[in-house]
Amino acid sequence: MSSTTGAEVLTQGTGYGVVLGIGFVFAIIMMGLSTLQNRYTTYKISTSEEFNTASRSVKPGLIASGIVSAWTWAATLLQSSTVTYEYGLCAGYYYAAGATIQIFVMAILAVRVKQIAPYCHTFLEIVHARYGNTAHFMFATFGLVVNLIVSSMLLLGGSAVVNAFTGMNIYAANFLIPLGVCIYVILGGLRATFLCDYSHTLILMILIFYFFFWTYTKADLIGGFEGMYSLLQQASIERPVAGNQDGSYLTLKSNYGLTFMIIQITGGFGTVMLDQARYLGYWQRAIASEAKTAVRAYLMGGIAWFAVPLTFSSIMGLAAVALANNPSFPYSGGLTAAEINAGLAAPAGVVTLLGSGGAAAMLILLFMAVTSAASSEMIATSSILTFDLYQIHFNPDASPESLIRVSHIMVAVWALVMSCVASLWIGIGVSLNWLFLFSGTLFTGAVGPVIFSVVWRQQTKEAAISGALGGVVVGIIAWLAVAKTYYGELTIATTGLMYPNLAGNLGACCSGAIISAVVTLIKPDNEFDWSATKRINPRAREMDRKQATIPDSVSGSGSDSPVEKEKQESAMVDVASAKDDITIDVPAEEYAELQKSLKVATWASLTLIFIVLFLIPIPMFLSHYVFSLNFFRGWIIICVAWLFVAAGITSILPLWESRAAIKDIFLGMVRDIFGGKARQGAIASSNTA
Secondary structure (H helix, E strand, O other), rough: OOOOOOOOOOHHHHHHHHHHHHHHHHHHHHHHHHHHHHHOOOOOOOHHHHHHHHHOOHHHHHHHHHHHHHHHHHHHHHHHHHHHHHHHHHHHHHHHHHHHHHHHHHHHHHHHHHHHHHOOOOHHHHHHHHOOOHHHHHHHHHHHHHHHHHHHHHHHHHHHHHHHHOOHHHHHHHHHHHHHHHHHHHHHHHHHHHHHHHHHHHHHHHHHHHHHHHHHHOOOOOOOOHHHHHHHHHHHHHOOOOOEHHHOOOOOOEHHHHHHHHHHHHHHHHHHHHOOOOOHHHHHHHHHHHHHHHHHHHHHHHHHHHHHHHHOOOOOOHHHHHHEEEEOOOOOOOOOHHHHHHHHHHHHHHHHHHHHHHHHHHHHHHHHHHHHHHHHHHHHHHHHHHHHHHHHOOOOOOHHHHHHHHHHHHHHHHHHHHHHHHHHHHHHHHHHHHHHHHHHHHHHHHHHHHHHHHHOOOOOOHHHOOOOOHHHHHHHHHHHHHHHEEEEEEEOOHHHHHHHHHHHHOOOHHHHHHHHHHHHHHHOOOOOOOOOOOOOOHHHHHHHHHHHOOHHHHHOOOOOOOHHHHHHHHHHHHHHHHOOOOOOOHHHHHHHHHHHHHHHHHHHHHHHHHHHHHHHHHHHHHOOOOOOOOHHHHHHHHHHHHHHHHHHHHOOOOOOOOHHHHHHHHHHHHHHHHHHHHHHHHHHHHHHH
């Protein structure tokens, strides 16, 4: 299947080169980083704790960088520009606002997880400890469904753009894109995804800045801020936006834009709360972060990520609107409905402004976004399949060695599954836009019960199960009923429209929480005290406690041989197994610190949510304000200034935090190099003598 559009400005060889070449380059880099980590640091990827949780030691800057990288998937760049093309400048803001508040909420839940289950691998382990096998299996199914939809959406967007730019076979792209990612995830585990996320984010920031400065300062087709403003005004006359004030692209008064934000909020909660991955499963980051830094990490990550879709859509989404009637636009007369649904607004804008060079940059940018999120999905799904299915339901006594082996196998299996499902969507005619709008209907019913499982001691197993399943049923009924009532038929086209998906997403999300709350209030569980969740993963818990109580004179003496250390570690594991039924609370000092962090997280998150969702957009919506030239210029300048702040958080801060580790690795390499030469010299002298 090849592209036949004017956007095909690169060769198929370029497409294969980017898809295969960059993936394998990162795999090679990961091999090197893993070798350095194993040799010169205390974190060994051969352990299941390091592979799946990065030894719970990742600092806030790297967490924030990972959040930005993993939440910046194909839809962030493509869908934000697509809705901007459809509804105007407001849609980029509504996209960013609708998907940022979940990160702020996770700042609260991250601390809560540290309080009630400090050594869990996945949120599903909490569900299992509270409600047993049935509920655990059901929520694991929800988690896998979310992972499957998100993973396939990544490939849908990525393969569509690769196909449009290069003519590369779209099915080949679906299977080749995950290949290199799979290799570097297996080689490096969760810390590998954090490190590669950092490099992805750095490249992302550089290319978005490049697009911005070219579009607003160099592009003759645009003519700077004044030219863009004039072109958007002209577009409002030629192609007025239904539901917008005066049909303008320069207003936040947009009925469909606001509707989209509501869908984005509900669907976003589903993908954040139920997806163990990092883009979408901030649980993995909550578990991998240090307890004292979790709040800062999530707040910084949310603030930084907000700037990415807001700025990018204000560049390429608006450029596509402004230049749709330009002779250089690759799709004559503007984008068709099919091209809009495929997410081709941003690629069209890039090709119009920058030609083949811009297409290559966009291809790399999108590939970074897709592979970063895909790596998160692979390691997260591996965690679920390994710890929540294999270990709990099939082999409770699995050794650490077998767990790491199963984790590797599951990463490879998931790479194949996500490729097959993405190809299936293409084959039956389901687009990225359709899947993006619909997906929340299928799984947001479980959001309320999952949150209650972490914050509400009295929620019962029956409430959790009935809420999740009831939410799905209500959501699907509402989705289909509105599509039939409003449009008279049930087709892929009608079920992919805005109002049916608004009904489905809201129905599922709200009814799931309401049903769970009502069932709990009728018959609450007054006996539960979180002791079961604190017993999760006794091996890691006991190892931490033992290491914390080893006197410095012993731990720093260096008298223990590797064999002796291995015996000590084995003894620790035995103690952990023996104490599996003993509840060990979080230390009093640490718990007090967590309580303080929880208050800070709650107030900070609620304040930021109020600003993002109400203080900025609602007055401008209700006033029906249409941007003046000066206001438009100020809006764009604030967007790019915000992106500079995001670049500092995600690119500079992680380097500063890692300076000690970088120094240790550098000094270790120097010692190895020069120490090796010294030893060789000594051996040579001895032989001569």
